[in-house]
Amino acid sequence: MEMNLEELCKKAHDVRTKVGMLDAEIKNRTLCKAADALLAHEEEILLANGKDMENGRKNHMPEGLLDRLALNHDRILGMADGLREIAKLDDPIGEVLSMKKRPNGLIIGKRRVPIGVIGIIYEARPNVTADAFGLCFKSGNCAILKGGSDAIHSNIAIVSAMQEALFSMEIPDGALSLIEQTDRETTNRFMQMKQYVDLLIPRGGNGLIQSVVNNATIPVIETGTGNCHVYVDEFADFDMAVNIIKNAKTQRIGVCNACESIVVHRAVAKEFLPKLYEALEESQVELRGDDYAVECLGKELPLVKKAEEDDWGMEYLDYILSVKVVDSVEEAINHINTYNTSHSETIITKDYDVSQKFLDEVDAACVYVNASTRFSDGNEFGFGAEIGISTQKLHARGPMGLEALTSYKYIIYGNGQIR
C-alpha cells in the first residue's frame, strides 16, 4: 500500500488542524491503545525484524548496529511502556502563555499550539519509530517518519500496529505516516516538502544530520553531536573531578552527552593528571594530550598519546579523551568555545568568580558547575521524555521535551478596533 510521497505529506498537512485539536483524553487513550497494539502484534513485528536482521547480517552490518536494530519481547515491551509514559505527561497544547489588554482595548493572548506536521529522519533503530510518533502525537502534531532502509520491515510492522490503534480511535489517517521508499532521492524530495511539512528533526549520526541540514528547505532542528568538555580548574576538588570525568567518560560510551575532552589548569596538571590516569586505567581510557599533558602523565605509559590538531574537535564515542592544559580559565573557555559542538560543558572548581565566568562565557546548550555532563537528558531535566538534544540556538536548545514540539499563535479579541 505504498503512497506517492507528495500525497502522503499532503494528507498529513490536511488533517493537521483536526489532530491539533484533539482533547488530551483522546490522545492519551490512543497512546495506550497503540501500546496495546504493539504487544498484540508482537509476533508480526518480530518476524519483520527477523528479515531486517537477516539482511543486516548479509550486508555485514557491524555488531553495534545489529544490536540497535534487534527487537525482542523486552524491547517491544519497552516501546509500549514508552508510549504509556508519554500518555501520563501533561498535555502542552492550549496553554495561554500570556494575555494582556492593550491601551486600545485589544486583548492579545499567546496560546501554545502544535507545530503541525513534523518529519523525523532517523537510522536503523526501530524503537525511535514508536517513540517519535508518541511525542509528536501527544503534542498535537502529525508525524511523518522516515527510518533507515535497514529497519524498513520492522518499521512497517510497528507503524501498521499503531495505525490500527489510531483507526479504532477514529484519529484522522494522516496523524501517523511512514515513508516506505528508503532511497536517497525520495529522502531528498521529502526534505523539500515545505508546503506540507513544518519541521524536520534528524536523529542519528553526524553524516545524517549534515545531509539534512544541507538539503532541506524545511526548517531543521539539529540534534546530537556532542564534543563535551570537563574543565578541571586550579581550584578543583580532585576527587570530585576524577569522579565526574570517570562518570562522564565511561558510564555510557556511545552517547552525545559523554565527555570527549578534558581541559586542565597548568597549576594542577602535574598533580591531577596521574590521579586521573590511575582512575581511568581500569576502563582502558586512552589519553591524548598536548605536550605538557604528556609530560605530566609520562609518555612511556601505555595509554598516553600525543594529541593531533584533529583531536580537539573529535567526538570519539570511544574510550579516548583529549587532554589540553591551559594557563587560565579564559584560555579554557576559549578552547572550549573553539572546539565544542555547543552541547554540554562542565567546570570543576571551588572558586565562586571562576564558576560564574564559566557559566556566563561558555557557549553551549548546557553549562554545568561541579556535575557530570551525562545529565543533559530530557528525563534528567524533568521533561519526562525527550525527542533529542538540540545543538542549535533557534527554537529549542538542549534537551527537547514536548514543549519543543510546539509553537504559539496570537489570539486577539477586539470589538471593532481599526488603525
Place this chain on the structure above:
Amino acid sequence: MEMNLEELCKKAHDVRTKVGMLDAEIKNRTLCKAADALLAHEEEILLANGKDMENGRKNHMPEGLLDRLALNHDRILGMADGLREIAKLDDPIGEVLSMKKRPNGLIIGKRRVPIGVIGIIYEARPNVTADAFGLCFKSGNCAILKGGSDAIHSNIAIVSAMQEALFSMEIPDGALSLIEQTDRETTNRFMQMKQYVDLLIPRGGNGLIQSVVNNATIPVIETGTGNCHVYVDEFADFDMAVNIIKNAKTQRIGVCNACESIVVHRAVAKEFLPKLYEALEESQVELRGDDYAVECLGKELPLVKKAEEDDWGMEYLDYILSVKVVDSVEEAINHINTYNTSHSETIITKDYDVSQKFLDEVDAACVYVNASTRFSDGNEFGFGAEIGISTQKLHARGPMGLEALTSYKYIIYGNGQIR
C-alpha cells in the same frame, strides 16, 4: 577597506561572547551615541545617498522603490530616533526564565542569552541598516548586514557613522559589519557561513525570502508575505465589517498586514457586498469575486471583476480584494487555511461559538475577532520595536520584538553529581 567574507563572519563569531556580555547601560549609551553619529554625519550620508539615487534613476528604478531609497534630514532623524527608542527598551538578556531543583540536588536554570551572530539580508531601504543593527545590538547579538546593491553607498556611510560610535565606546569591532560586495555569489556564500552565523533574517519581498530559504544552510526565520483575510460571518455587524475591511485594505496599501482577501457567508452576501462596494468605491478598490459574489455585487459595476484561481493566493499590495462566498464557517476556515500565508486573519461575528471555532482552527500567526489585521505589528503588540513578522512556526511566530532575537542556555549548579 573591504574584507574577505569569511574573515568578516569569523570576526563577528569571535567577539560574540564579549558582545553578548555587555551591560545594558553600555549598550544603551552606545545606541544613543550611534544616533548622535548619524546626525553628525548627515552630510556624508546624504551625499552617498545622492549617488545611489542617481544610479537608481539611471537604472530606471520604479518611483516606489526610489522613494524607499531616498534619505533626507527627516528620515535620518527618524533613524536616530529609532535607535534612541531601542535604547529605552528593557534589556532581554540575562533573565532566568525558570529555575528548579531536581531530586538529585542539581539546580537547573534556563537563562536568556543572545543568539550570537545574526545576518540580515534586505533590499534597498537604508533605514533598515540602522534599525536592524539597533535591535541586534540591544539583544546582545553581532549583526552582519547585507543590503541591496542599489543602496550600497548609503549603507556604507550609515554603517561607518555607527561604527565610529561603537569604536568610541570600545565595543568589539565585529559587533556590526556590512558586507560591501553585493554580487549574488557573495550573497550565496554568506548564506552558507554556518560555522560563524547562527541565524539569517531576510527582510523584503517574496523573491528575496524564497532565495534565502532555498540557498541557506544557516537557520532562517521567514518574514513578510501576508495574504490576510477578513471573514464576514452570517452573524456579523455590517458597519463594523465595512469599517474593518476598509481600514485593513486601504489604510496602508503596501504592507504585509493589509487585507488582501475577504470571505463572506452566503446568508449575508447579497445584503453586505453592495454596502462594502459603496464604502470602498472612493478608494477605487477593485473586487475580484467568485460567481455568486459577482452576482451579488452586479457584474456591470466598473470595479467588479471575476476572480481567477490565482487570485485566492495573491498578495496584491494594491487596491484590489478577492471575494469568496462560503456556506459555513467551516468552509471559510478551510478556504483561509488553504490560501493564506499564515500571517493574520480576522473574523467579524457576534456569535460566541463561531468566534471560538475561528480562533481555534485558523492556522496563522495572528488570529483576530472583530479587529483589523493591521494591528499585527511589534509596536501595536507592545514590543516597542520589531525586526519583522515571522510567518513560520519555528522559534518565533508573528511580530518579533527583541525576545525573538534571543535563545536560552541551561545553567546547572551541582556539588559533585554523577549518573
